[in-house]
Amino acid sequence: MNEEQHRAIEEAVKVILDAIGEDVNRDGLKETPKRVAKMYAEVFSSVREKEFTNYKVFPSMNDDDMVLVKDIEFYSMCEHHLLPFYGKAHVAYIPADNKVLGLSKVARMVEFCAKRPNVQEDLTIQIANLLTEKVKTKGVAVSIEAEHMCMSMRGAKARGSMTKTFHYEGVLKEDRELKNDFLKALD
Ligand SMILES: Nc1nc2c(ncn2[C@@H]2O[C@H](COP(=O)(O)OP(=O)(O)OP(=O)(O)O)[C@@H](O)[C@H]2O)c(=O)[nH]1
Numbered sequence: 001m002n003e004e005q006h007r008a009i010e011e012a013v014k015v016i017l018d019a020i021g022e023d024v025n026r027d028g029l030k031e032t033p034k035r036v037a038k039m040y041a042e043v044f045s046s047v048r049e050k051e052f053t054n055y056k057v058f059p060s061m062n063d064d065d066m067v068l069v070k071d072i073e074f075y076s077m078c079e080h081h082l083l084p085f086y087g088k089a090h091v092a093y094i095p096a097d098n099k100v101l102g103l104s105k106v107a108r109m110v111e112f113c114a115k116r117p118n119v120q121e122d123l124t125i126q127i128a129n130l131l132t133e134k135v136k137t138k139g140v141a142v143s144i145e146a147e148h149m150c151m152s153m154r155g156a157k158a159r160g161s162m163t164k165t166f167h168y169e170g171v172l173k174e175d176r177e178l179k180n181d182f183l184k185a186l187d
């Protein structure tokens with residue numbers, strides 16, 4: 001994000017603070033617009049940075065067995081209220097052509113997709129799509145469990161409620177037994 005974009009956010013934050021009745025010039029709030037701009041640049045970085053490039057694919061003996069990276073902690077922002085939703089993502093795939101993805105890159109893919117305003121259902125699909133795009137696979141499964149601040153701290157005040165979403169591609173979509181293996185591994 002460039003300086004002009006930072007400044008635009010700072011101005012907008014001042015407008016909001018003023019509109020809620022705050023004194024934008026009081027000591028505690030003086031630096032807040034700048035901090036918020038910096039924070040948005042960080043948590044929404046993938047809106048501008050469209051290409052996921054930092055990944056490696058390795059040769060492996062595995063051509064058929066599920067690889068599951070479980071409990072990947074993530075933080076994202078709901079696009080309806082711009083409040084956080086956060087929790088754990090579970091990402092599985094069946095390799096093809098004896099190639100596997102560097103494990104940390106699965107977590108990096110989750111983080112990359114999380115850094116934009118989103119709904120949980122779409123985040124789930126975006127992670128599966130990114131994995132499918134970058135690595136040749138026979139199948140992909142993604143599940144996310146998350147708490148939405150917009151549902152717990154306000155509105156419905158459904159504190160502690162967890163939303164689980166699922167998305168399947170390829171053999172993990174078609175093969176019931178494989179899908180069950182994935183779901184069992186999440187228990
Ligand atoms: N499907 C889906 N809905 C979401 C997600 N994040 C937030 N929402 C919902 O988006 C909806 C927005 O509804 P609106 O009626 O337009 O907004 P609202 O008046 O603030 O709604 P309440 O939250 O019920 O007070 C709410 O039901 C939220 O719970 C998400 O990731 N997926």
Ligand SMILES: [Zn+2]
Nearest residue numbers: 078080081150
């Ligand atoms: Zn919301």
